[in-house]
Structure formats: structure tokens, C-alpha cells
Amino acid sequence: MTEDQIKSVVFRLLKTVAPDTDPTQLKPGDNIRQSLSIDSFDYLQFIVGLDKELGIQTPEEDYGKIGTLKELVEYVSSRRPLAK
Amino acid sequence: MTRLTYREALKQGLREALQSSDKVFLLGEDVGRYGGSFAVSKGLLQEFGPDRIMDVPLSESGFTGAGIGAALGGMRPIVEIMTVNFSLLAMDQIVNNAATLLHMSGGQLNVPLVIRMSCGIGRQLAAQHSHSWEPLFAHIPGLKVVSAGTHEDARKMIMAALLDPNPVILFEYTAMMNLEADMEDPLPAVDLSKAKLRKSGKDLSLITYGSGVYKCLHAAGELAKEGMEVEVLDLRSLRPIDTEAIVASVRKTHRALMVDDAWQSVSISSEVSARIMENCFYELDAPVQRLNGLEVPMPYPKHLEDAAIVQPSQIVNKVRQMLG
Amino acid sequence: MIPYQMPSLGADMESGFLREWKVKPGDTVKRGDIIAEVETQKGIIDIEVFDDGIIGELLIKVDDKVPVGTLMTHILTKDEAAAGIKPEKLTVQQAATAVSPPPVQRHIKASPLARKIAEEKGIDLASVKGTGPDGAITREDVERTTQKTVPAERSVSENVRMAVAAAMSKSNREIPHYYLDTTVDMTKSLTWMAEANKKLPLQERLLPVVLILKAAALACREVPDLNAWWENGPVKKDHVNIGFVVSLRSGGLMVPSINDADQKSLAQLMVALNDVIPRARAMKLKSSELVQTTLTVTSLGEGAVESVYGVIYPPQVAILGFGGIHEAPWAENGMLDVRKVMTITLAADHRATDGQTGNRFLLAINKNLQQPEKL
Incomplete structure (x- = not known):
């Protein structure tokens, strides 16, 4: 999976929980939750979505590792090898 | 279509009534040989004879009582009290006998009596002979009180009143005797319990009766030239009052002005105003207004007499104010 | 029938x-x-x-x-x-x-018909200029205003804003609020929850908010005076129906009720939230989720400011505010430590209860949060 493919899934999931925002405007270093004002409930929906779409089970202690867009993309690619 | 005076319309009505049944007869002061003080019954004595057109002594109480007795005995008398001004002398007969006997007899005795009287101003007849006392009679349960404000009603109300099994007071208007109007022939019978819309409009309801009807129609004509569509509702029956018709009109126009020549306090216009408040307050777009005769003894001089009763120009001005 | x-x-x-x-x-x-x-x-x-x-x-x-x-x-x-x-x-x-009789608005001269129409169309007569006799407002004046205002019909989110405005104004006007706050150590609760979540599938993971809701619901049973309505006097309620403030992304808020929250397990509460929050956001709630609330809870969640003081939603008599969970120095037994803490506030109706009741209520919530296994 390429970085762009990951991003496109992430943006789509974020758009579902925060429909009034434009996740594509996120810069790599932006904190996702703060930038899009996503509360804990919606964040959990997002994590559930990641699992459904990409099969990535994110344990709670890893939440801190995926704060920014850059971190999140790296986290996803490390758990899901780039080449299929 | 025939053109005739109010007086002639009344006479035609009387003639029709007398022709309808042998039980009908007219009694009153000067109704026979003199032809009626306003010439309403002129010629009827010759036509129907002294048993049917009966001159009586000057005793309102006496001949009204005689009329009540005749009605109890199965006749259909028409009592003419020359003018409303003299009716006070017959008031005990009217209020305590005619109006109450059905009740006092436990429903056994009807009094099928019609009392006609001429009402309102004449031509400078001054304070004792110009009364508008429709409200006094409309106050009394047991009576029906109707008011002939048009030629059509002058012609047809007598017959309708005679068909009623209970006492009916019929008001006619002295000042209108010589007034001419076109009238259809034949005319349909009138329903005494219903008010009649004389002119339809959407901006305001003029609610009136008797001498007010033609004044209101005249005013409505003037207002139409200024683009105001005013409705004229002729109550006709003052007891009972056709509340339904009043409410229907106010629901349509949302503004009401009552017009009549009687003194304003405790009058028909007070009663109509109260019924509007009770039944359609939330339809009102302006306060209900009233135009009435001034509360003074009727003055003799012509200009003061004119000032004491409602004039069409006053109606026009009042409506203009109310419609802003 | x-x-x-x-x-x-x-x-x-x-x-x-x-x-x-x-x-x-x-x-x-x-x-x-x-x-x-x-x-x-x-x-x-x-x-x-x-x-x-x-x-x-x-x-x-x-x-x-x-x-x-x-x-x-x-x-x-x-x-x-x-x-x-x-x-x-x-x-x-x-x-x-x-x-049908519309409420009388005094000091404004308007015809009964104008009032009726204004009431039906939701027009404030104070904003209408009268042209009738004595400057009274007539039907025509109201209808002229209607024609102007009709195109600008309020959107749903504006309506929500107006509803919040009306309820909060009434509250502040009529209810004498008193306020208490306390800061509690969340370490035990959060540790317990993290352990529990490890065993749970992703979809069933708990959020701190369900612990908070349950702790508050149980406290309502211990201190029933605050689980009440003011209806010409305090009326205690048998059921514990916790209203949960959901802010709408477009502004405004909805407060769906989690009925009988004290009877529900944490898992059931989580299911209830999963059900109700999306519907609240879509403004698709049931009447029973709006009218039976006995106590409202507003929770800011992680990363938020430390404390929130609510405005009571009438006819309820209290609102709880849970601030953001954050790390702070914590003194205990003469030792200083860094702990995850949370500030809980209570705004309560002084007509219905006094500060001592509020004090007992907050202490009960703290006690419940220190025994997460019992939640």
C-alpha cells in the first residue's frame, strides 16, 4: 500500500466522523484530533474504521503514537507492508 | 320591478295579510276612517270593512289588551300603536301579558299577535315623539322584535310575523314613509330569524338595522368610490339576534362598525359588540366601533335634529379612520 | 379510547x-x-x-x-x-x-388578529411597525413583515441555537445556581479501563466517559435530591435518566438521555452511547430520549480545558461538568506524584438543595471513580 493510498483511506474515514472538515488540508505535523476537533467518541469510530478497512487493530497504548498525520501514515505502513 | 314608497310597501304587506285569512284584522288609532296617521292603511277600510279595520279609543293599554285577548281567542290581530312613543302606555300588556302568557300557562296559551309601531324621528317631531326604542323591546324574553329597514321587509315582514305563533313587535320607520325604491315583484318570503347581507365587502362590516340600513348602503357606495369595500349587514331581527351572521361577517372583514339611531348606552350596538368579543375576538384587526344617536332628548330645530342622529357622512368618516 | x-x-x-x-x-x-x-x-x-x-x-x-x-x-x-x-x-x-389564545404581549398595541397571525408565524410583534389607528399593529403590518422574513426561514442549526438560547436564558433568569468543584485522581479508573480494554474487541472498547456516567448515575442513587425536577417544589425522580451533552459540529448541542443509566453495565452504556450519539448528531432522537432526563452531564473529554461550569436545563435541578483529564502534581500521604486528574463541577439549583447536598454528591462520585471494578 502506497502512502497516497493510506492517506486516501485515512482522509475518507476522517471525513466520515467529521463531515464538516476537509482532512486533505492537514499538514503532516498537524495533530489530527485537535485540528479537526474530533472527540474521543468519534476518534474511537475512526480507530474502528481503520480496523475494518485495513485490518489494523490499534491498542489503546498506541494512541499516543498516531497523533499527527505523518505519525499515523508511518504507523499504518509499518503494520501493513507497502507491497501487497 | 316596481318603484314604490315605503308607505306603499307597508300597505301592500297589510293587504296581503288581510287577504290571507279572515282571522286577520287590524286595530289601532285612526287606522280606519282617517286612513292611518301616516296613511299606511288608507283605503283598507273600504276594501275590508269595519270588522277587519277597526278604529279604537285612545287607550294603548286597552286596545293592546284587546288584541292579546283576540289572539288568545284564536284570531290573528294586527295591533297598530301609532308610534313607539305611545307604546309605554301599553308596556304592561306587552311585557306582562303578551310576552309571558305562554310561560305562565305552562305552554298552553300562545299569543299570535303582531304589534306594529312607527319608530325613530319624523320631521321635527321633537323630544316626545322621536324615540328609537327598539332596545327596550329587544330586552324582553318572550317577544320577537323585528325591524323593517328596507322596502322589501316593509312589504314582507307583516306576513311572516303573522305566521309566528308568538307575539312579534314590528318596527316601521316614520322618516322613511315617502322614500321610494325599486322592488321586485313577486318578492320571496322573509325569514324573521335571519339577518340579511345587503351588500358584500371585504374591508369592514357595517352592522345595522331599521333606519340605519339605507344610510349604511349610501355610505358604502361613497366608500366604494375610494376603493373601500364595505359590507352592510342588516340585522332585521333584534330579538333574537343572528349571532352567526355577525360572526361570519366579522371573520371575513376583521373590522366592525355598528350603526343605529338609538341612544348608545345599553343598546343593540352594545349587544352586538359584546357578541363579537365573545365569539370572534381573535378575528378583530381593529377595535369595534359604534355610531349612534346622541344621548340627548331629540331637539326640535332641523339642524340640531340632524346633528342628533347618525348621518351617512359620519359613517364614511368613521370607516376611513378605521381603515387607516 | x-x-x-x-x-x-x-x-x-x-x-x-x-x-x-x-x-x-x-x-x-x-x-x-x-x-x-x-x-x-x-x-x-x-x-x-x-x-x-x-x-x-x-x-x-x-x-x-x-x-x-x-x-x-x-x-x-x-x-x-x-x-x-x-x-x-x-x-x-x-x-x-x-x-389557541396566544400569550398576551403587553405594552405593544396590536389587534387580536395581528397577534394571532404573529403567533402562528413566530413573529415578534416588537419588531413590527404599526400603521393602524393610534399606531396599532394590524394584520396588514404583520403580513408585510412575514413577506420580508419568510425567505430567511431559520435553518435547523439556527433553530437549535435559538432553543439553547431560550432554555439557558430561562435557566439563568429563574434558577439561583450554586457551584461546587473538586479534582479527582483518575489513575485507578484509567488503569482499570486500559486493562479491561485489552481484553475487549475494538468495537467494544470503553471510553472514560462511560465510567464517569456510571459513577454519576450511582451517585444519583446515593444522593437522590439532585436526581429531581423543580415543579413548584422539588420532586425526586425514581429513574436515573442521565442527559448527555453532545455538541453538534455545526454549533449548538443536543442532550439525549441515557435512561436508567444506574441499571446499565459499562458495556451497555457504551452500546447506548454508540447508538445515541450519531442519532443526536443527525438530530434523530426519540421523544423519550428528550423529555425524561433527570440530571445532565457535560463532559469535555481528553485534551480539553480543566473545568466546565454548566447552566442547569430546567426543570432539572443540577448539571455535572467533567473537565479534561490531564496530568497534574498530586499530593498524597505527604508525597508528591504526577497523576491523571479530572475536575468535576456541580451547578445546582439552590431552591431545591443546599451546598451540603452537592458536597455529598461530588464525594460519592469520587468514591465511585476510585472503585472502578464496582462500576
Whole structure:
């Protein structure tokens, strides 16, 4: 999976929980939750979505590792090898 | 279509009534040989004879009582009290006998009596002979009180009143005797319990009766030239009052002005105003207004007499104010 | 034959628009079934029936404005339905007239008809210039205003804003609030939750908010005075129905109720939240989720400011505010440590209770949060 493919899934999931925002405007270093004002409930929906779409089970202690867009993309690619 | 005076319309009505049944007869002061003080019954004595057109002594109480007795005995008398001004002398007969006997007899005795009287101003007849006392009679349960404000009603109300099994007071208007109007022939019978819309409009309801009807129609004509569509509702029956018709009109126009020549306090216009408040307050777009005769003894001089009763120009001005 | 009237979906509701009937005459319904959709200032709300039976004639047309208390239909028994009992039309009129006189607005000269129309169209007469006699406002004046204002009909989110504005203004005007706060150590609760979540599938993971809700719901049982309504006097409620503030992304908020929250397990609470939050955001709530709330909770969640002081939603008598969970120095047994802490605030109606009650309530919540395994 390429970085762009990951991003496109992430943006789509974020758009579902925060429909009034434009996740594509996120810069790599932006904190996702703060930038899009996503509360804990919606964040959990997002994590559930990641699992459904990409099969990535994110344990709670890893939440801190995926704060920014850059971190999140790296986290996803490390758990899901780039080449299929 | 025939053109005739109010007086002639009344006479035609009387003639029709007398022709309808042998039980009908007219009694009153000067109704026979003199032809009626306003010439309403002129010629009827010759036509129907002294048993049917009966001159009586000057005793309102006496001949009204005689009329009540005749009605109890199965006749259909028409009592003419020359003018409303003299009716006070017959008031005990009217209020305590005619109006109450059905009740006092436990429903056994009807009094099928019609009392006609001429009402309102004449031509400078001054304070004792110009009364508008429709409200006094409309106050009394047991009576029906109707008011002939048009030629059509002058012609047809007598017959309708005679068909009623209970006492009916019929008001006619002295000042209108010589007034001419076109009238259809034949005319349909009138329903005494219903008010009649004389002119339809959407901006305001003029609610009136008797001498007010033609004044209101005249005013409505003037207002139409200024683009105001005013409705004229002729109550006709003052007891009972056709509340339904009043409410229907106010629901349509949302503004009401009552017009009549009687003194304003405790009058028909007070009663109509109260019924509007009770039944359609939330339809009102302006306060209900009233135009009435001034509360003074009727003055003799012509200009003061004119000032004491409602004039069409006053109606026009009042409506203009109310419609802003 | 049981009359079904337009329910009041909040103390500030005067009327609602019927948008859809979900039943037709002759349908069998059970208590709790949704029979219609009604649009109020709080969005579209599904209204439920309170009795079992068969739906009678539908007396209100779709898109009619329906004042609270207006007869909408009847719930018939089987026998009545079989006998073909039809509710008389007359009762509709009675119901309508019973509520029709608009509230008198003093000091504004306007005709009764103008008032009636203004009331129907939701126009503030104070904003209308009168051209009638003595400067009175007439029907024409109101209709002129209507023509101007109609295109700018309020959006749903503006309506929500206005509903919040009305309720909060009333609250601040009428309720003498008193405020208490305390900061609690969340370490035990959070550790316990993290352990529990490890064993749970992703979809069932708990959020701190369910612990908070449960701790508050149990405290309501211990200190029932705050689980109450003010209705010309304090009235304690048997059920613990916790209203949970959900902020809408477009602004404004909805407060769906988690009914009988004290009886629900943490997992059940999580399911309830998963169900109700998306519906609150979509403004698709049921009437029973809006009108039975006995205590409101507002929770800011992680990363937020430390404390929030609420404004009570009438007729309730208290609102709890949970601030953001954050790390802070914590002194205990003469030692200083860094702990995850949370500030809990209470705003309560001083007519109904006093500070001592509030104190006991906050202490009970703290105690519950220190025993997460019992939640």
C-alpha cells in the first residue's frame, strides 16, 4: 500500500466522523484530533474504521503514537507492508 | 320591478295579510276612517270593512289588551300603536301579558299577535315623539322584535310575523314613509330569524338595522368610490339576534362598525359588540366601533335634529379612520 | 379510547410541525412505538405512544403546526376498533381552542388578529411597525413583515441555537445556581479501563466517559435530591435518566438521555452511547430520549480545558461538568506524584438543595471513580 493510498483511506474515514472538515488540508505535523476537533467518541469510530478497512487493530497504548498525520501514515505502513 | 314608497310597501304587506285569512284584522288609532296617521292603511277600510279595520279609543293599554285577548281567542290581530312613543302606555300588556302568557300557562296559551309601531324621528317631531326604542323591546324574553329597514321587509315582514305563533313587535320607520325604491315583484318570503347581507365587502362590516340600513348602503357606495369595500349587514331581527351572521361577517372583514339611531348606552350596538368579543375576538384587526344617536332628548330645530342622529357622512368618516 | 396529544418535548416547547405519520388508522401499536415525526426547534423528533392498542383516526395533517396538548389521534382497544368507534371531530376543535389564545404581549398595541397571525408565524410583534389607528399593529403590518422574513426561514442549526438560547436564558433568569468543584485522581479508573480494554474487541472498547456516567448515575442513587425536577417544589425522580451533552459540529448541542443509566453495565452504556450519539448528531432522537432526563452531564473529554461550569436545563435541578483529564502534581500521604486528574463541577439549583447536598454528591462520585471494578 502506497502512502497516497493510506492517506486516501485515512482522509475518507476522517471525513466520515467529521463531515464538516476537509482532512486533505492537514499538514503532516498537524495533530489530527485537535485540528479537526474530533472527540474521543468519534476518534474511537475512526480507530474502528481503520480496523475494518485495513485490518489494523490499534491498542489503546498506541494512541499516543498516531497523533499527527505523518505519525499515523508511518504507523499504518509499518503494520501493513507497502507491497501487497 | 316596481318603484314604490315605503308607505306603499307597508300597505301592500297589510293587504296581503288581510287577504290571507279572515282571522286577520287590524286595530289601532285612526287606522280606519282617517286612513292611518301616516296613511299606511288608507283605503283598507273600504276594501275590508269595519270588522277587519277597526278604529279604537285612545287607550294603548286597552286596545293592546284587546288584541292579546283576540289572539288568545284564536284570531290573528294586527295591533297598530301609532308610534313607539305611545307604546309605554301599553308596556304592561306587552311585557306582562303578551310576552309571558305562554310561560305562565305552562305552554298552553300562545299569543299570535303582531304589534306594529312607527319608530325613530319624523320631521321635527321633537323630544316626545322621536324615540328609537327598539332596545327596550329587544330586552324582553318572550317577544320577537323585528325591524323593517328596507322596502322589501316593509312589504314582507307583516306576513311572516303573522305566521309566528308568538307575539312579534314590528318596527316601521316614520322618516322613511315617502322614500321610494325599486322592488321586485313577486318578492320571496322573509325569514324573521335571519339577518340579511345587503351588500358584500371585504374591508369592514357595517352592522345595522331599521333606519340605519339605507344610510349604511349610501355610505358604502361613497366608500366604494375610494376603493373601500364595505359590507352592510342588516340585522332585521333584534330579538333574537343572528349571532352567526355577525360572526361570519366579522371573520371575513376583521373590522366592525355598528350603526343605529338609538341612544348608545345599553343598546343593540352594545349587544352586538359584546357578541363579537365573545365569539370572534381573535378575528378583530381593529377595535369595534359604534355610531349612534346622541344621548340627548331629540331637539326640535332641523339642524340640531340632524346633528342628533347618525348621518351617512359620519359613517364614511368613521370607516376611513378605521381603515387607516 | 385513550387520547393521544402532542407531547411537550421540553419545557420551552409550545408547538411542533407534524412532518410524518409513521402509522395509519387501524395499526396495532405497543407502548414505546414511534408513531410520528415532529419537527421542533431541536430538530426532527420521533414521538412515541405510551399505551398499547390500535390507532384511531389521524386528526392532524402532515406539515400542520400543532400546539402542545392538541389531540392528534386516539389509541383504541381491540373492542373499540372492532366496533368502529370514531373519535368525534368536535374534540379536535376543543383541543385546539383550549390552547389557541396566544400569550398576551403587553405594552405593544396590536389587534387580536395581528397577534394571532404573529403567533402562528413566530413573529415578534416588537419588531413590527404599526400603521393602524393610534399606531396599532394590524394584520396588514404583520403580513408585510412575514413577506420580508419568510425567505430567511431559520435553518435547523439556527433553530437549535435559538432553543439553547431560550432554555439557558430561562435557566439563568429563574434558577439561583450554586457551584461546587473538586479534582479527582483518575489513575485507578484509567488503569482499570486500559486493562479491561485489552481484553475487549475494538468495537467494544470503553471510553472514560462511560465510567464517569456510571459513577454519576450511582451517585444519583446515593444522593437522590439532585436526581429531581423543580415543579413548584422539588420532586425526586425514581429513574436515573442521565442527559448527555453532545455538541453538534455545526454549533449548538443536543442532550439525549441515557435512561436508567444506574441499571446499565459499562458495556451497555457504551452500546447506548454508540447508538445515541450519531442519532443526536443527525438530530434523530426519540421523544423519550428528550423529555425524561433527570440530571445532565457535560463532559469535555481528553485534551480539553480543566473545568466546565454548566447552566442547569430546567426543570432539572443540577448539571455535572467533567473537565479534561490531564496530568497534574498530586499530593498524597505527604508525597508528591504526577497523576491523571479530572475536575468535576456541580451547578445546582439552590431552591431545591443546599451546598451540603452537592458536597455529598461530588464525594460519592469520587468514591465511585476510585472503585472502578464496582462500576
